[in-house]
Amino acid sequence: MTIVHDSVPPDLVGSVGPCGPRRDPVSLLPETEPVRVLGTRAAAVGDPDLARDLYRRLLLGRRFNRQATTLTRQGRLAVYPASTGQEACQVTAAMVLAEQDWLFPSYRDTLAVVARGVRPIDALTLMRGHSHCGYDPYEHRIAPLATPLATQAAHAVGLAHAARLREASDPASAENLVALALVGDGGTSEGDFHEALNFAAVLKAPVVFLVQNNGYAISVPLAKQSAAPTLAHKAVGYGMPGRLVDGNDALAMHQVLSAAVAHARAGHGPVLVEAVTYRLEAHTNADDATRYRNAAEVELWRTRDPLTRLETHLRTAGLLDDTGAERLAAQAEELAAEIRAQFDAAPEPDPQSLFAHVYASPTSQLREQAADLAARLALDEDPDADADPDHDHDGLDRNNGSDLR
Template identity: 70%
Template sequence: MTLQQTTERAAAEPRTPGRDPAPLLPDRRPARVLGTPAADAVDPALLRELHRHLVVGRRFNEQATALTRQGRLAVYPSSRGQEACQVAAALALRPRDWLFPTYRDTLAVVARGVDPVETLTLLRGDWHTGYDPVEHRVAPLCTPLATHLPHAVGLAHAARLSGDDLVALALTGDGGTSEGDFHEALTFAGVTRAPVVFLVQNNGYAISVPLAKQTAAPTLAHKGVGYGVPGVQVDGNDVVAVHGVLSAAVERARSGGGPTLVEALTYRLDAHTNADDAARYRSEDEVE
């Protein structure tokens, strides 16, 4: 049978109706709360808690950066500018849920209750992990891009099979979405409807590679549709909006609704690490 005959036969055969992709697509505009009428309805106690963690997080970034200059840390990947994403991620979880951080997500780990000194143990070069992952329900800081994402899906899927209603929340960056592990994790999560939430902190750069040079997708949130996973885009500097979107995604996963891919639009104000010269690939005007 020729290629043309095969194509004509396939076109003539009835097709199984596919899943409507519309509910999986992100809205045209990122979700926002601050500066909108919706901000008036936010619980003041939640605002105070979020703000406290933001202040502590900014101070943590400044102190850890200073420690690298003193030679007391081997390396520090600052998350200055991205504090809202990490604070919101930690506070959206229940105590029994699991957090899967990258090497840049030290603020989320501290906000989860891990001692700051233990959090920085890996970055001092002292040990693989300075804290007990099971005690804190926080996986080790992951340095290889996206390799922890399939782990998060596996843990969440296993928990559901055992009757545990915990949720896994895995953080990654825009560069991580170009790794094979990201695609494997979303495939696994979509098929099994695992109770896992993926938070992509899109800070504009995969080290020195701008987003436009690593993906042609309309947004990173659009990538979820190919795996049957709904995508949501949120203003990553609006801590209330990020907390609201993640809280909804976590509870959706807990109730059996399956995984969600959240893209938070933010910006990395500092260099990739203390060993990076960001001036080589972006201008001072852009950062300002």
């Protein structure tokens, strides 16, 4: 919709030139309060199977977070940025995507990766310190976990744009895919976040940007991060709709994200969703959250725990009883045991993998360095071996009696 002053005759519409207003900003504005379903009438009339399924996934997700945190204490994970408290965001982000869609996670989104079908041990190779990305991005249609903040948002735009180009040039192979990029509240300050949203809107790329606003960028609270009314309001400046949703309400998350994905899939362009949630644990196991937030605040958010809220709804609605809860708890323990078993069986990394995939085929310099490492490893195995067996081939110039100038 174009905004035009009443006084401008219709035939002069557009006479403001290429810099005139192009879109009604009001239609893009997010909700004034986060969308909630739990505790409203909508929850009572919603799909009971969906609610039960969501609860099961949340419970498994919480157990995953707890098991991974335990593994850091055992030294079996180098680091783990837990998404405890954010399980409703993590689980629904994976759930609303179809098989052909792509997920672009950040480093706190291991649970979303597992929820989309990656084996826990493969999703955790980065945190284990074993290899940077332990799963096949093409098998699962999940980009590697991105540590540089918001950089992956632009990749989501490019991939979604490329998919649209293929649909235009070869409709028979059309996948009609959507890319979903996960960003945190701190990430919205990055230039790459801005650029990704701008490109997505300009290219009308089918991308959903989900900002999990968990209140803190490591230690810095949102108030020091942004002066925007809400992070969802940022959408308006790019010309895409913004949505604001209660990120601890799994039913609301599923509803809003599903709508956003449908909007993008229908060819209407990108959507920015801000999910208001809370990081119940510290930034990582290496962080001390008591230095920057008080216990009362954390306790307040424990009362808003996404699991507790959904469980209360299910029990009130008669969709969950003690027997059902015990069955789910047993499933969660099975998952934890499976993760531990996967870790017990996980292989050590191969030192030669260091050189394997720097380029499609190694340079001569990398071949020399790989040979050097191989010789050193052989020496570790057999101390009597030639310490420097490759010296005849390393290209070094030696004084072999040739005339010195």
